[in-house]
Amino acid sequence: AQSVAQPEDQVNVAEGNPLTVKCTYSVSGNPYLFWYVQYPNRGLQFLLKYITGDNLVKGSYGFEAEFNKSQTSFHLKKPSALVSDSALYFCAVSTTGGGNKLTFGTGTQLKVEL
């Protein structure tokens, strides 16, 4: 069975500072890893994905994530946070043989303050 862990329920960052939202995963086989963002009462918006290739993946709105196979992690990062980045962030994983069904983490609420 595949699973995703987001160990932090909430992350607080000052605007302009770098941010990291943590994610670790567990799968059998090669993982497909995703980050999504959700604003209040809205659906999920795709940020970035890792399928294969470079471990550092760049996505929307200046976000990036680094795939680390040995640590089974896929942390989301941004060099300089904006207040508008405040939202709920979900990490998700699927596998090549899993029917492409996504398993989501429990989400991390990011709060960026002035």
Next chain:
Amino acid sequence: GAVVSQHPSWVICKSGTSVKIECRSLDFQATTMFWYRQFPKQSLMLMATSNEGSKATYEQGVEKDKFLINHASLTLSTLTVTSAHPEDSSFYICSARANQNTGELFFGEGSRLTVL
């Protein structure tokens, strides 16, 4: 990216009535769509996989007769909550797979159901 439209965004209904939620892929065809349920401050729970032209595949613990899914075309899947009760109040989100190989999904905006 691909666009998935969900309707209605908000719906309030009386207990015992049925509510239909539509999920459309606007600029691509989706043979498979997924329906999720999200409780406040919780993650998304996969309810069922909707397959065009065939029966939906439900996750364990999800009542098939309660949550009827119809995927009649390559761009439309519907979720009908039958005989809704207050405990069915939730945020329902659909997604569609734009790329069969990578598993990348695009999500609708969600539908907030409140059953009085």
